[in-house]
Amino acid sequence: MLKVSTPLGWTTLALVGALVLHVDRMPLWVSALGIALLAWRMAASARAIALPGKFTRAFVAFALVGTVFAFLHTLNGLQAGTWMLALMCSVKMLETRQRRDQYIVVGGALFLLLTACLVRQSLLRTPLYIAETWICCSAFAVIAYTPAPGTVGARERLVPGFDSRSAILLAGRALLYSLPLAVVLFLVFPRLPGAFWALPRTEGAETGLSDTMSPGSISQLTSSYDIAFRVRFDGAAPPPRERYWRGPVLHKFDGYTWSRSFTSAYRTQSLEYLGPAYRYHLSLEPSQQRWWFSLDTVDASPNHRVFLTYDYELISSDPVTSLTTYDAVSHTQTRATQPLSRLARRVDTDLPKERNPRSQQLAQEMRGRVDSDMAYVTAVLEFLRTGGFVYSLTPPLLNYDSVDDFLFNTRSGFCGHYASAFVNLMRAANVPAHVVTGYLGGEWNPVGGYFIVRQSDAHSWAEVWVDGKGWLRVDPTAVVEPERLTRGMLDLLPQAGSAEARLVRSWPSLTEMLQRWDAVNTWWNDHVLKFDYRSQLNLLSRLGIPSPDVTLLAWAFAILLSIWLLWIAWQFGRGPTLRRPDRLAKAYARLCGKLARVGVPRSAHEGPLAYADSVSSSRPDLAQGVRTLLVRYAELRYGAPRAESRADDIAGFERDVARLTVSKA
Amino acid sequence: MRQFLRKRMADWVRRRQGVDTLPLTLQRRRLYILPTRAGLGFLVLLLFMLIAGLNYANSLALFLTFLLGGFVMVTMQLCHRNLLGTTVYAAAAAPTFALRPGNLRVTLGNISTLPRYGIESAVSYDPTLATDVPAQGRQEVDLPVAAAKRGILTIDRLRLTSSHPFGLFRAWTWVHAPLEMLVYPRPHGSLSMPTESGRKSGVQSRGEAGADEWHSLRPFRDGDSPRQVDWKAYAREAPLLVKEYSAAGAELRVFHFDRLPNLDTEARLEQLARWVVDAEEHGDRYGLELPGVHIAPDRGTDHRHQCLAALALHGLRDA
Numbered sequence: 007m008l009k010v011s012t013p014l015g016w017t018t019l020a021l022v023g024a025l026v027l028h029v030d031r032m033p034l035w036v037s038a039l040g041i042a043l044l045a046w047r048m049a050a051s052a053r054a055i056a057l058p059g060k061f062t063r064a065f066v067a068f069a070l071v072g073t074v075f076a077f078l079h080t081l082n083g084l085q086a087g088t089w090m091l092a093l094m095c096s097v098k099m100l101e102t103r104q105r106r107d108q109y110i111v112v113g114g115a116l117f118l119l120l121t122a123c124l125v126r127q128s129l130l131r132t133p134l135y136i137a138e139t140w141i142c143c144s145a146f147a148v149i150a151y152t153p154a155p156g157t158v159g160a161r162e163r164l165v166p167g168f169d170s171r172s173a174i175l176l177a178g179r180a181l182l183y184s185l186p187l188a189v190v191l192f193l194v195f196p197r198l199p200g201a202f203w204a205l206p207r208t209e210g211a212e213t214g215l216s217d218t219m220s221p222g223s224i225s226q227l228t229s230s231y232d233i234a235f236r237v238r239f240d241g242a243a244p245p246p247r248e249r250y251w252r253g254p255v256l257h258k259f260d261g262y263t264w265s266r267s268f269t270s271a272y273r274t275q276s277l278e279y280l281g282p283a284y285r286y287h288l289s290l291e292p293s294q295q296r297w298w299f300s301l302d303t304v305d306a307s308p309n310h311r312v313f314l315t316y317d318y319e320l321i322s323s324d325p326v327t328s329l330t331t332y333d334a335v336s337h338t339q340t341r342a343t344q345p346l347s348r349l350a351r352r353v354d355t356d357l358p359k360e361r362n363p364r365s366q367q368l369a370q371e372m373r374g375r376v377d378s379d380m381a382y383v384t385a386v387l388e389f390l391r392t393g394g395f396v397y398s399l400t401p402p403l404l405n406y407d408s409v410d411d412f413l414f415n416t417r418s419g420f421c422g423h424y425a426s427a428f429v430n431l432m433r434a435a436n437v438p439a440h441v442v443t444g445y446l447g448g449e450w451n452p453v454g455g456y457f458i459v460r461q462s463d464a465h466s467w468a469e470v471w472v473d474g475k476g477w478l479r480v481d482p483t484a485v486v487e488p489e490r491l492t493r494g495m496l497d498l499l500p501q502a503g504s505a506e507a508r509l510v511r512s513w514p515s516l517t518e519m520l521q522r523w524d525a526v527n528t529w530w531n532d533h534v535l536k537f538d539y540r541s542q543l544n545l546l547s548r549l550g551i552p553s554p555d556v557t558l559l560a561w562a563f564a565i566l567l568s569i570w571l572l573w574i575a576w577q578f579g580r581g582p583t584l585r586r587p588d589r590l591a592k593a594y595a596r597l598c599g600k601l602a603r604v605g606v607p608r609s610a611h612e613g614p615l616a617y618a619d620s621v622s623s624s625r626p627d628l629a630q631g632v633r634t635l636l637v638r639y640a641e642l643r644y645g646a647p648r649a650e651s652r653a654d655d656i657a658g659f660e661r662d663v664a665r666l667t668v669s670k671a
Numbered sequence: 672m673r674q675f676l677r678k679r680m681a682d683w684v685r686r687r688q689g690v691d692t693l694p695l696t697l698q699r700r701r702l703y704i705l706p707t708r709a710g711l712g713f714l715v716l717l718l719f720m721l722i723a724g725l726n727y728a729n730s731l732a733l734f735l736t737f738l739l740g741g742f743v744m745v746t747m748q749l750c751h752r753n754l755l756g757t758t759v760y761a762a763a764a765a766p767t768f769a770l771r772p773g774n775l776r777v778t779l780g781n782i783s784t785l786p787r788y789g790i791e792s793a794v795s796y797d798p799t800l801a802t803d804v805p806a807q808g809r810q811e812v813d814l815p816v817a818a819a820k821r822g823i824l825t826i827d828r829l830r831l832t833s834s835h836p837f838g839l840f841r842a843w844t845w846v847h848a849p850l851e852m853l854v855y856p857r858p859h860g861s862l863s864m865p866t867e868s869g870r871k872s873g874v875q876s877r878g879e880a881g882a883d884e885w886h887s888l889r890p891f892r893d894g895d896s897p898r899q900v901d902w903k904a905y906a907r908e909a910p911l912l913v914k915e916y917s918a919a920g921a922e923l924r925v926f927h928f929d930r931l932p933n934l935d936t937e938a939r940l941e942q943l944a945r946w947v948v949d950a951e952e953h954g955d956r957y958g959l960e961l962p963g964v965h966i967a968p969d970r971g972t973d974h975r976h977q978c979l980a981a982l983a984l985h986g987l988r989d990a
């Protein structure tokens with residue numbers, strides 16, 4: 007049977023560990039095939055079945071490459087590369103006869119670990135990564151120690167050998183000692199401001215808001231407890247009723263579904279800022295989408311790869327595949343200084359003619375009763391407030407003319423329903439309006455001092471053009487359910503949340519614990535994961551090196567490296583155990599030194615008494631005093647111990663040695 | 672090319688280090704260290720990891736890379752430390768016959784308080800033999816030495832290497848202690864053993880009786896025939912003893928180099944070696960007559976060695 011302590015066992019362990027890191031990202035068949043190949047290898051080592059021959063191996067390898075290609079239609083990119091590496095390492099296991107093969111498999115496992123780091127970086131997974139690194143290094147030690155089959159002679163096993171336990175301990179110690187260098191390199195190793203090659207799009211399910219909205223689409227999101235992004239404000243945060251985080255702005259309506267307009271002929275409105283400016287630092291969780299979020303009206307694009315649209319949406323050129331952080335400045339109160347362009351007015355008052363006829367009729371009646379657009383907005387809001395509308399996350403399904411069905415029939419809905427109906431009523435009365443989707447609010451984390459915006463905070467509201475004022479934000483949901491402004495969705499409708507969210511909500515201490523955990527995570531994200539080229543420059547300038555001088559840095563690094571190497575050498579020092587000479591030995595050495603200086607050195611083979619004899623024969627004049635001292639030394643060193651007076655005797659001997667005067671012959 | 676480089680390297684090391692005397696403790700100056708193939712592969716792997724980490728600007732991946740980079744350097748230190756301070760106490764080769772496997776026994780010592788693992792030793796570029804040396808202990812290694820022909824085999828140098836603990840680096844050293852191995856001629860030949868007629872073995876002349884009675888027991892020595900071992904005594908847990916028979920029927924023989932005229936020198940020496948070995952095994956008393964060498968009849972391991980050594984060195988040294 008396969009023993010873990012063998013190189014094969016360790017190689018298997020390293021590879022299984024690497025597969026485990028990917029098991030939730032890879033399709034089941036990849037993991038299953040990997041495990042099956044490993045099982046084959048283990049069965050072969052137990053001599054249950056034979057190892058495959060060269061042709062079978064090649065066939066299996068080609069078949070696997072083909073399968074991966076059939077699934078992904080490419081062999082390029084991180085995902086295909088990971089699958090291929092996992093499978094090829096498993097195939098390689100079938101021919102691990104030599105030490106070299108085992109090294110290759112463990113190296114492959116290390117690279118799989120790296121790809122795991124590339125796609126998943128949460129703090130929670132780091133212990134797994136550390137464990138895998140440790141396993142791989144221990145595997146190296148075990149492989150290196152065990153002589154490859156076929157080498158000359160068997161290892162002498164007279165001493166307890168270097169077993170798995172020693173391998174684990176040694177690898178752990180070596181990794182621990184390499185930690186300081188790793189930290190220094192992490193801080194000072196030059197990072198790239200950009201990338202060597204364009205990052206391939208990582209594949210994964212898109213999460214968060216989409217760029218269409220139909221009745222009920224947002225309520226699917228709100229049951230998710232996942233985090234959309236975190237925000238830290240520099241200075242005061244906006245009041246709760248102004249924490250609208252803008253996402254996709256929807257212009258086109260087909261009577262049921264809202265979608266984005268792809269007309270790009272708009273001009274940017276010039277704006278006058280009315281309220282205070284809010285500065286904030288936002289870190290976006292990976293969503294695989296191109297949307298970046300900002301507080302209501304953002305001043306400028308935070309990044310040159312992100313496009314600021316006419317609607318103040320932020321659209322990145324690449325999907326958000328990893329944690330992304332940026333700084334932005336926003337205003338929540340603005341006024342347009344130019345009239346709305348004719349094109350924009352046409353787009354934002356457009357409605358499908360034959361759809362929702364009753365609401366069109368209603369809109370025209372209501373508009374006829376008031377004399378301004380502003381008064382019309384108020385009238386519609388009043389209609390929604392008093393019309394018996396209910397805020398519900400589980401409204402009845404709506405039919406084809408969704409707005410009519412909602413306004414005159416079901417009267418039960420969610421933010422999407424209200425925003426949709428409101429904008430529809432506006433447009434029917436020829437008032438320009440559109441739907442804005444995004445997030446509302448956020449949970450304050452007192453530990454970390456930032457807001458957590460979750461998918462459950464997804465929201466939609468309306469913007470209405472009022473001449474002289476510009477785009478006004480109107481949230482019809484807030485009229486029906488004013489609480490929604492100040493409280494999170496899950497506070498309001500706890501039964502709407504997922505089981506996870508409900509559990510957390512019902513247990514305040516768990517909430518607090520999770521807030522702490524999230525604060526630690528945020529620290530990890532901001533200071534470790536997002537440590538980049540810019541943070542590096544910041545760090546250097548804080549250390550008093552404003553412009554990184556490569557020569558200086560190289561020298562500093564070389565010096566640190568040498569210190570570290572010396573430290574390692576000292577730590578792993580294994581000199582002979584030099585017992586420090588005790589007082590007696592020092593006094594004896596002093597005596598011998600004195601005599602050596604006058605020409606009667608002690609030979610290495612002479613003990614104290616023999617030395618006394620040789621001194622007597624070569625220098626009879628010294629014999630008397632020296633012999634007494636040497637005999638005393640021999641008694642103190644080798645005689646029966648007399649514990650009570652020993653310290654005094656040694657002190658006396660020291661004194662007498664010091665007093666002894668010898669002269670040259 | 673490889674041979675040439677090795678030769679140049681060996682010459683340079685030899686010039687640099689001079690001749691060594693045993694016991695020898697390995698000092699820094701004489702240790703060499705380079706990455707192994709696995710180590711080079713690992714460095715290439717690290718390079719790829721670094722590029723990937725930089726390109727994705729992925730802190731975790733970069734940290735992993737740097738950690739493993741540090742690990743490589745620690746490994747280098749560990750490997751160096753494993754060999755540094757090893758002591759070669761002695762190296763000696765027992766005489767062997769030509770074309771028979773011989774052994775060079777190397778005694779390694781470790782005065783440090785940590786065991787040394789995977790210390791590999793070898794004669795020159797021969798395959799290495801790995802061993803562990805316990806903390807503050809010794810360990811003997813028998814290195815196979817092939818002797819092609821009789822005479823004195825000079826072992827130029829010993830190689831001590833170690834790639835422990837992770838196999839990413841290999842530290843090695845050369846020990847140039849003067850080592851010689853005596854190689855007896857191969858016992859070979861089919862001529863029957865000549866008898867020195869008319870003279871019987873000296874035991875009878877001493878007047879002792881009893882053909883098969885042993886006259887003494889002595890401790891077992893290498894080279895004794897198993898037939899002479901007192902197995903019954905050994906079964907009683909006594910030490911391995913050898914019966915010295917009075918050998919009443921044993922012959923007294925003298926082997927003459929000059930009386931083998933139809934053979935060339937080497938063949939004669941091989942034939943003589945055959946006879947010496949056989950005669951010793953039979954318990955005969957035998958002597959040897961070589962040009963310039965006269966060995967009086969006797970028996971025993973020392974005598975056998977004396978005879979075989981004379982055969983080995985015939986014509987090579989002034990006797």
